[in-house]
Amino acid sequence: MGHVKGMPEGFLEGMPLVIASNGRSAVPARGEKVVSMAPNTASPRDRYRAQVRAEIKEHAWGQIAGAGASALSLNAIAKQMGMSGPALYRYFSSRDELITELVTDAYRSLADAFRTTASDGPDLAGLAHAMRRWALEYPQRYFLIYGTPVPGYHAPDAVTTIAGDIMATLLDACTAEATEATDATDADNTADVGETAFDTHLAHHRQWAGGHPAPAPVLRRALTFWTRLHGVLSLELAGHFTGMGFDPAQLFAAELDGLLGR
Amino acid sequence: MGHVKGMPEGFLEGMPLVIASNGRSAVPARGEKVVSMAPNTASPRDRYRAQVRAEIKEHAWGQIAGAGASALSLNAIAKQMGMSGPALYRYFSSRDELITELVTDAYRSLADAFRTTASDGPDLAGLAHAMRRWALEYPQRYFLIYGTPVPGYHAPDAVTTIAGDIMATLLDACTAEATEATDATDADNTADVGETAFDTHLAHHRQWAGGHPAPAPVLRRALTFWTRLHGVLSLELAGHFTGMGFDPAQLFAAELDGLLGR
């Protein structure tokens, strides 16, 4: 009900508002409706618009969790919200735009989880566990980021920026680990890790580090961390271990142990 | 043209037949039409049916390569083949059944690539390179197997069987490597690999090995091989390295080097 004709009466008080404590997190916690604090000075109409957009995205996440991103239906979302299908196109110009927003939010969510963890000190093991915790809590978001790509699709600038943030956090932690290691032992024995051929290749192809001062072996370490954790995590989330009997958590822990040098 | 009304006249000579040399491979090479050798005694109708099914699958692979599995359209395939939409339902009872077939074929294709490689001797490095070669040649098949899962979907028995075959091949290679290592050095120093906590866990949860006699450390090695290679490969195929500048092949080689003990 509610929406009979035209804009719903009293739309400002019509929905429970939750002011986001963290100004960055664009992905609401389960069941909450969030309006960012920054555009508090915005016009009522803008606030209502942001509100509806957030509600649409929430229903979208619900649908994705239930049947995957490919089954996302704007029409179904509209019905759930008690309005007609075409009304949603006032808020998202197309289904693709909505999905792009969800992808961006997923990246932001992961970046937030990483940054939050790293704020308690740059610790690779903590980052790894944060990664797994986040992935298990939001598998849909994980697959939106790391799942099957759409052949024609090209990610917008926003996500490449956020992906850079995530990588920077990881590089910070790897750098901290490296300096810590050289502090613990004597100087100049960093070479005991072994300079590989790929390290020298990386030294010449490091623009992806975005100005991060980490030396090539540290870049390589970050890449290895990323690929190995993704290897176990993605297979676990996709259910490839389900029929196998062992505990994926223990496999993850074992892989992390290997990464941290036993 | 061709199809005007009813079954096309002279359908037996209507299409170029290629008799499969390998009786197992259900996935045809690019641009070929394959009919298995075994049901050569089948009725002409059956042969025609298999022929059309294969042609449908070929067009399906083309569509998947172009726009992803979610964009696969039976109607579009029918048009490409010059017949009406509902006609396809004589060959596949639903879109899901077609996709399931494609998934099964993808598994079979990977299993064939593995088996072929292993027939030249059980060599882990060779298996790894075969994996990457296959994945780069058929990224769509890789993502059909290891990509984003559909929440409700449960794989049919056929694919779990084939997945078991793949794992068996990998376990064979890992076993060969282990015995080779113990032959090279003296006896009873297998312990220098280090028995991890996860090894003992695996020793108690090994039914997934399907009766393979490999000891727990070998099981663990197979798992590690699988997850690490998948980690680099899936990120490469999904394009997560594209903007980064370095050569994915070298990252893969480096990871493989690490896996093989430098």
Place this chain on the structure above:
DNA sequence: CAAGCTTGTTACAGCTTCTAACGAACGCGA
């Protein structure tokens, strides 16, 4: 040859995305 099975056709229901035209409510400026 004749009966039956198989395959193709068109028509249609019901879903989807998305556009177009319209009316009503909001809210800002005068």
Place this chain on the structure above:
DNA sequence: TCGCGTTCGTTAGAAGCTGTAACAAGCTTG
């Protein structure tokens, strides 16, 4: 306070999809 433009939600409809039903025509087997 009043009015007018903007925004929003509506219905109608095009074009596409999956999948079903009814029917026509040809192969194939008794």
